[in-house]
Amino acid sequence: MFNTELIERAARFRRADDDPLRKLESCPALVLNADYTPLSYYPLSLWPWQTAIKAVFLERVDIVASYDREVHSPSLDMKIPSVIALRQFVKPSEFPAFTRFNLFLRDRFACQYCGSPEQLTFDHVIPRRLGGKTTWENILTACAPCNMKKGGRTPRQAGMPPIVAPIRPTNWQLQKSGKSFPPNYLHETWRDWLYWDVPLEA
Numbered sequence: 001m002f003n004t005e006l007i008e009r010a011a012r013f014r015r016a017d018d019d020p021l022r023k024l025e026s027c028p029a030l031v032l033n034a035d036y037t038p039l040s041y042y043p044l045s046l047w048p049w050q051t052a053i054k055a056v057f058l059e060r061v062d063i064v065a066s067y068d069r070e071v072h073s074p075s076l077d078m079k080i081p082s083v084i085a086l087r088q089f090v091k092p093s094e095f096p097a098f099t100r101f102n103l104f105l106r107d108r109f110a111c112q113y114c115g116s117p118e119q120l121t122f123d124h125v126i127p128r129r130l131g132g133k134t135t136w137e138n139i140l141t142a143c144a145p146c147n148m149k150k151g152g153r154t155p156r157q158a159g160m161p162p163i164v165a166p167i168r169p170t171n172w173q174l175q176k177s178g179k180s181f182p183p184n185y186l187h188e189t190w191r192d193w194l195y196w197d198v199p200l201e202a
């Protein structure tokens with residue numbers, strides 16, 4: 001089972017992950033709530049290294065895991081925290097932020113009129129000129145051709161019923177979609193705190 005290629009690959013992986021010269025900007029800390037679940041998923045709760053270290057010294061967080069990268073000052077050598085946990089529990093918000101990414105995530109990166117994953121845009125279900133608002137309940141992911149075809153009409157006028165009616169999702173509902181679309185950067189030390197089924201890509 002052991003062959004040179006496998007050993008080399010493992011060595012490359014270790015080097016990539018434990019690089020003590022890792023750039024400081026690439027050392028965000030994953031922030032866990034006091035119950036050791038991520039403070040938020042969308043966006044994933046990450047703090048820059050300076051904020052994380054400051055919170056450590058203010059005794060607001062405990063260090064759960066660290067990068068190999070160190071920071072030095074005359075009075076201190078310290079490994080940069082990669083996972084920290086709040087000492088005081090913060091009640092998580094039930095609803096995710098209304099952002100473009102989260103809206104695509106709710107719609108699983110597919111046109112809600114034809115299912116296409118190409119040329120995605122946003123469509124006001126009730127057009128703005130008819131008083132349609134820019135809210136979770138009135139915006140859908142639509143491919144450019146469907147958006148053009150529908151134009152300034154309601155779905156009924158255009159004969160284009162959406163596959164799923166738009167709703168304001170809870171964090172829990174968005175998490176179900178999010179497992180298929182993890183963030184690009186996942187440090188090895190984060191994996192125990194995120195989803196079971198996300199492949200690790202550092």
Ligand SMILES: [Zn+2]
Pocket residue numbers: 111112113114115116142143144145146147
């Ligand atoms: Zn479409």
